[in-house]
Amino acid sequence: xxxxxxxxxxxxxxxxxxxxxxxxxxxxxxxxxxxxxxxxxxxxxxxxxxxxxxxxxxxxxxxxxxxxxxxxxxxxxxxxxxxxxxxxxxxxxxxxxxxxxxxxxxxxxxxxxxxxxxxxxxxxxxxxxxxxxxxxxxxxxxxxxxxxxxxxxxxxxxxxxxxxxxxxxxxxxxxxxxxxxxxxxxxxxxxxxxxxxxxxxxxxxxxxxxxxxxxxxxxxxxxxxxxxxxxxxxxxxxxxxxxxxxxxxxxxxxxxxxxxxxxxxxxxxxxxxxxxxxxxxxxxxxxxxxxxxxxxxxxxxxxxxxxxxxxxxxxxxxxxxxxxxxxxxxxxxxxxxxxxxxxxxxxxxxxxxxxxxxxxxxxxxxxxxxxxxxxxxxxxxxxxxxxxxxxxxxxxxxxxxxxxxxxxxxxxxxxxxxxxxxxxxxxxxxxxxxxxxxxxxxxxxxxxxxxxxxxxxxxxxx
Numbered sequence: 068x069x070x071x072x073x074x075x076x077x078x079x080x081x082x083x084x085x086x087x088x089x090x091x092x093x094x095x096x097x098x099x100x101x102x103x104x105x106x107x108x109x110x111x112x113x114x115x116x117x118x119x120x121x122x123x124x125x126x127x128x129x130x131x132x133x134x135x136x137x138x139x140x141x142x143x144x145x146x147x148x149x150x151x152x153x154x155x156x157x158x159x160x161x162x163x164x165x166x167x168x169x170x171x172x173x174x175x176x177x178x179x180x181x182x183x184x185x186x187x188x189x190x191x192x193x194x195x196x197x198x199x200x201x202x203x204x205x206x207x208x209x210x211x212x213x214x215x216x217x218x219x220x221x222x223x224x225x226x227x228x229x230x231x232x233x234x235x236x237x238x239x240x241x242x243x244x245x246x247x248x249x250x251x252x253x254x255x256x257x258x259x260x261x262x263x264x265x266x267x268x269x270x271x272x273x274x275x276x277x278x279x280x281x282x283x284x285x286x287x288x289x290x291x292x293x294x295x296x297x298x299x300x301x302x303x304x305x306x307x308x309x310x311x312x313x314x315x316x317x318x319x320x321x322x323x324x325x326x327x328x329x330x331x332x333x334x335x336x337x338x339x340x341x342x343x344x345x346x347x348x349x350x351x352x353x354x355x356x357x358x359x360x361x362x363x364x365x366x367x368x369x370x371x372x373x374x375x376x377x378x379x380x381x382x383x384x385x386x387x388x389x390x391x392x393x394x395x396x397x398x399x400x401x402x403x404x405x406x407x408x409x410x411x412x413x414x415x416x417x418x419x420x421x422x423x424x425x426x427x428x429x430x431x432x433x434x435x436x437x438x439x440x441x442x443x444x445x446x447x448x449x450x451x452x453x454x455x456x457x458x459x460x461x462x463x464x465x466x467x468x469x470x471x472x473x474x475x476x477x478x479x480x481x482x483x484x485x486x487x488x489x490x491x492x493x494x495x496x497x498x499x500x501x502x503x504x505x506x507x508x509x510x511x512x513x514x515x516x517x518x519x520x521x522x523x524x525x526x527x528x529x
Contacts, residue, residue, distance in 0.1 A: 079119070079120040080093060080100065080116055080119055081116070081117045081118045081119070081120065093119055095113075099113055099513075100113060100116055100119070154172075154183060154184060154187055155187050155191075157172070158172070158184055158187050158188055158191075159187070159188070159191050164188045164191060164192065164200075164204075169184055169185070169188055172184040173185075178211040178212060179211075179212065181207075181208075181211045182208045182209075182211035182212040182215055182218065183208075185204045185205070185207040185208035185211065186204070186205070186208045186215075186217065186218050186221070188204040189201045189202075189203075189204030189205040189207075189208060189218075189221065190221060192204060192497070193205075193221060193224075193225055195497070196412055196497050197496070197497030198225065198228075198229055198410045198411075198412070198495060198496075198497060199410075199495065199496050199497065200497060201225055202222075202225060205218055205221060205222040205225065209222070214241060214244075214245040215245070216242045216245040216246035216249055216252060219238050219239070219241050219242035219245060219252075220239070220242045220249070220251050220252055220255050222238045223235045223236075223238040223239040223242060223255045223256070223259055224255050224258075226238060226259075227255070227258050227259050227262055228410075228411050229410045229411050229495075230346060230347070230348070230403075230406050230407050230410075230411060231347055231348070232259055232262035232263040232348055233263060233347070233348050234347075235255075235258075235259035235262070236256075236259045236260065236263055239252065239255050239256035239258075239259045239260075240256065242255065242256070243256055248279060249279070250276040250277075250279035250280035250282065250285075251276075253272045253273070253275045253276035253279065254272075254273065254276045254282070254285050254288075256272045257269040257270075257271075257272035257273040257276065257285075257288065257289075257292075258288070260272060261288075261292055263348070264311060264351045264377075266292050269288075269292050270289060270292050270293055273285055273288055273289040273292065274289065277289065306349070307328045307331070307332055308332060309331075309332065309335050309345070309349060309350060310328060310331050310332070310335075310349060310350050310351075310352050311349050311350070311351050311352065312324065312327070312328060312352045312353075312354065313351070313352065313353040313354065314353075314354040314356070319354060319356055319382070320386065322387070323382075323385070323386055323387055323388070324354075326387060326388040327352075327354070327380075327388065327392075327396065330388060330393055330396050330397075331350075331352065331396055331400060334396060334397040334400050335400065337397070337425075338397075338400060338401055338404045338425065339404075341425060341484055342401075342404045342405070342408060342421075342425075342484075342487075342488060342491075343408065343488050344404075344407055344408055345404060345407065346403050346404065346406070346407045347407070350377075350378060350400070350403050351377040351378065352377070352378040352379075352380065353377060353378070353379050353380070354380055354382050355379065355380065355381045355382065355383070356382060356383050378396075378399045378400065378403070380392075380395065380396065380399070394426045394428070397425065397426050398422045398423065398425070398426045399422075401421060401422040401425045401426075402418060402422055405417075405418050405421055405422065405491065408488065408491040408492065408495060409491040409492075409494040409495050410494065410495035410496075412494040412495060412497075413491060413494055414452065414453040414500050415452060415453065415454065415455060415456055415467075415471070416449055416452035416453065416467070416470065416471040416474065417471070417474075417475065417490070417491075417500065418471075419456070419467075419468055419471040419472070420471035420472050420473075420474055420475030420476075421475050421487060423468065423471065423472040423475070424472060424475050424476060424479060428472065429476075430469065430472060430473055430476065430523075430527070433469045434473070434523060434526060434527030435527045435528060437469055437470065437473050437523050437527070438520070438523035438524045438526075438527045438528060440466075441516070441519060441520030441523055441524075442520060442524065446466075446470055446516070446520075447463070447466060447467055447470055448512070448516065449470075449474060449512050449515065449516055450500075450501075450512050452467055452470065452471060453500060456468070473519055473522075473523060474515065474519050475487070476522075477515075477518060477519045477522040477523075478490075478508060480522070481508070481518075481522070482507070482508050486507045486508055489506075489507045490503045490504065490507050490508075493506055493507065
């Protein structure tokens with residue numbers, strides 16, 4: 068039972084700006100190309116496309132990218148379930164779980180069969196990014212078999228992925244107790260421990276997993292954790308109501324650390340008011356005194372590579388709070404809130420747009436240039452911005468951040484923060500980004516880009 072996606076041939080769209088889009092299927096429709104990635108459909112103006120190549124590397128579903136599938140290793144848990152046979156085909160029909168078939172199987176009174184059926188349904192929803200539904204099915208499976216290691220492993224993975232590390236620990240520990248020879252149980256336990264700031268414990272768990280079964284992915288997690296453990300060996304710790312602050316005690320003043328904690332607590336209150344539901348666990352903040360301060364909100368190589376719920380702030384060269392540091396703290400903290408609200412499924416453009424808006428930041432002098440780019444259809448399409456910004460050059464990354472802010476500013480000015488919250492809620496429930504937009508502001512990507520272009524033209528001129 069792999070947490071992976073089936074490979075298939077794909078079409079490659081080569082854009083005139085040099086970038087490419089891998090799609091499952093591409094078709095022409097008037098003055099634009101329409102294409103499918105997984106269950107989602109998109110459109111792009113023909114004027115932006117250089118050429119289309121049929122076949123090639125498989126595309127990855129945007130919904131799987133949103134939910135952070137790359138953040139977790141592929142599990143192959145020991146088969147502690149009833150023989151599945153044709154059960155998956157019985158339970159999943161026409162691309163969705165059949166609740167009637169599930170109820171019929173549960174009605175047979177066989178607890179092992181019932182647990183297996185609910186697990187199959189939960190695993191299907193989990194792999195398709197439908198977190199709320201997956202959690203419900205895993206809950207049902209555990210009611211039938213509370214110590215089923217396979218279900219516990221998947222449930223722990225789901226909880227880690229959605230930012231509930233402390234809850235994940237409980238399920239992962241139960242999985243290890245139920246299957247002490249399962250490398251996957253120790254793998255997911257290590258991931259939950261690392262996300263809970265228990266790096267030493269995570270190192271031990273991943274070593275145990277590798278002793279049971281060599282795995283290059285787990286080896287990479289272990290190496291990263293060991294590097295972080297070495298860096299933070301001499302770190303001291305301070306806690307407040309909502310934060311755990313790590314710092315090198317001899318190199319930062321108590322007054323400066325107090326200013327940072329006070330700023331974070333104030334930002335926490337602001338974001339709880341603006342966005343609603345805050346992260347469930349205390350937020351881990353690490354101050355790097357050997358790393359020169361710079362604006363991490365303009366450095367995707369720093370922030371984009373470390374999307375694990377921790378706030379990492381370089382502060383070398385600073386000895387007191389500055390307006391720039393205050394803005395960076397709020398921006399980075401906003402990402403923690405957005406992760407919580409979206410169940411870890413928010414695309415980068417929406418993530419960065421909301422975080423910039425709440426810093427707060429305005430488009431300023433970028434507005435006029437963006438208006439011209441949107442008018443000439445030379446902007447980066449929003450669906451392209453569903454992928455990581457780390458692949459962009461410096462100029463492209465700057466434009467990606469500016470477009471993200473423009474799109475979120477338009478939504479906020481036109482519909483209000485309440486609809487931004489509702490978009491994030493839809494994402495957490497398993498909707499694709501475009502479906503979440505249609506259900507809230509009644510726009511698909513094409514319509515939204517057109518509306519953002521008009522918004523920029525009206526506000527900043529062409």
